Amino acid sequence: MNRRQFIFRSLALTLAASTGYAVYQHQSLQGSDNAAVLVLDALLPAVLMGALPADMAAQQLSLAQTRDDVLQFLAYLPHSQQQQLQQLFELLQQDLARLALTGQWLQLADLPLPARLDLLFSWRDSYFSLLQQAFSGLRELIYAAFYGQPQHWLSLQYSAPEFNL
């Protein structure tokens, strides 16, 4: 466990303890391999409200492509940042840790979209710098992946010149 992982785990532990769930430390940190997919699939429809195409099929395609682009991009980040994000994704998939981080027993995907947004805003406004970092980091990854795709430029009336494409 590197320093950042340790800090994140300690943060979750502190939050868990403060809510009376100190047993958190006995939970395994080996979350499911697809923790990132599950968390992104839950957060993307909330973060991208108002930007997604209206057509349901196009919307699903757009969400899947954005999630895949986020996952592909992660490999370019420094290992420490990758590990920090992975840890966040895994914690959000674990019941007690999620309760500590979100105040919710429900899986992220079972929360209504406004509640998912409220969760992100609560991170933004948290006193814990790691939660503030999680807010800005996830937000940046999601918007970069979404607006990097030319099919999402239509509503912006933006087009790029086509040298070498």
Place this chain on the structure above:
Amino acid sequence: MKNLIADGVSAGWSYLDASTLTADKHFEADVVIVGSGAGGAMAAEQLSLAGFKVILLEMGALYEGKDFKQQERWAYPALYQDGAGRKTLDQSIGILQGRTVGGSTTVNWTTSIRTPENTLDYWRAEFGSDFTSENLAPYFQQAEQRLNIHPWPVPPNSNNDKLRQGCEALGWQYTVINRNVSGCANLGYCGMGCPINAKQSMLVSTIPAAMQAGAMLISRVSARELKWQHGQVQSLVAVPVDSYFHADFKIKLSFKAKHYIVAAGAIGSPALLLRSKVPNPSGRLGKHTYLHPSVISGALFEETIAGHSGAPQSIYSDQFVWPSNGQAGFKLEVPPLHPVLMATKLTGLAQSHAALMQQFNQLQVVIALLRDGFHPDSQGGTVLLSDNGEPVVDYPISDYLWQGVQTAYLAMAELQFAAGAKSVLPIHQDAELYRSWQHARQAIQALPLQRYRATLASAHVMGGCNMSADPAKGVVNLSGRHHQLENLSVFDGSVLPTSLGANPQLTIYALVSVFTDRLRTLLSA
């Protein structure tokens, strides 16, 4: 359109992509240069033309002319450090820094400014520098001629023109920017690599010239350690990088040279020297790293701005760079407006963010680059190494700089309203779209000055191996030579003793030309 280096390689120039190696390899040369950006490539050309056998190392990949795609989703992972996601240690400041053959010159916005007089004065007073505008003038001229640096003769795009209009309305100073371009088509995609070889980056100028003169270019290689003893560097050890540009330790490249030039940028150069545990009696190695921390202000106009189109930077204002009250000064410029860059910097989530993005072409953006390093409460950041030796900059923001942030928000909003904005949005988590200057002024004065609330970015990393006449106050001397290791030099923005208060490429070209002149004499002796 030609791919100059690929064509040259076909004709026999010496080039290696280190990631293709399957076994360890040893190289020998007169001079090994780590980094192919503004410093390393300028030195490579001048030393190669003088007859020295040069090997030029670059961590990034070789992309040029026909390879460049005008899409951020291609350009950022391919051409920038950490896919343009580089951040300071606490992730409060984003850092845009090139990582490709040609370094940041391949992706910069072409702004070319001579070192400000006040900055040179400060270096003379505080660091015993002997550089003046007069004695540097021949070196500025040489670089300006070499890279066709000239005032941009085309009318500014609307994004820049609003900066001009605001300055005119308020009686503030502004300048038409000098750019290093030849045959520029005014596309606006400088930050993704010039697809028509118009930008006179190192990629189309000094690197091909150096290779034509016999220099070897090795891309996708990460310099890990300088082996030294008895005051001399003995060798350099490097490894290839993987497809995501992370060091891959399975294969080793070793280099032996008469002289070693480190030019890996103001994060990479101190990191290499720190990993190598070079002597550091001044204690300044990896310290005093400056960023020109930049604050952002968006504005919505009735008319179309389309800030993605046209030369990204053609106007700047120095109205506030050198305030007489001792407060932190800042330079006003504009950035190019492309979807990813904007979407990631604009505040808001969900509908509020989407609504802003839908006004993308009416959006105008000003940035204020804070001049750091000239005040006891602005002593910059520190380059730290992770457990696996990778660098990160720890940059605490002092109250002194926060005061500059607030003043900058105010100045940008006033300017944007003066230029006719219908609303202004300081890029800060607690700010809203303000519809009048009066309202904006009141609201900005109440914004909390805290990390993560204000969105901060940097495109200029400087310092960390500062030059100084006195070995007690610097890492290298006034010729870029390491104070303790005889055959080691640092030739890049990390030698700057402070930030500049101006975009750094032309300063680096000129200083490195001075350094290279002196090194050439030394090596020829």
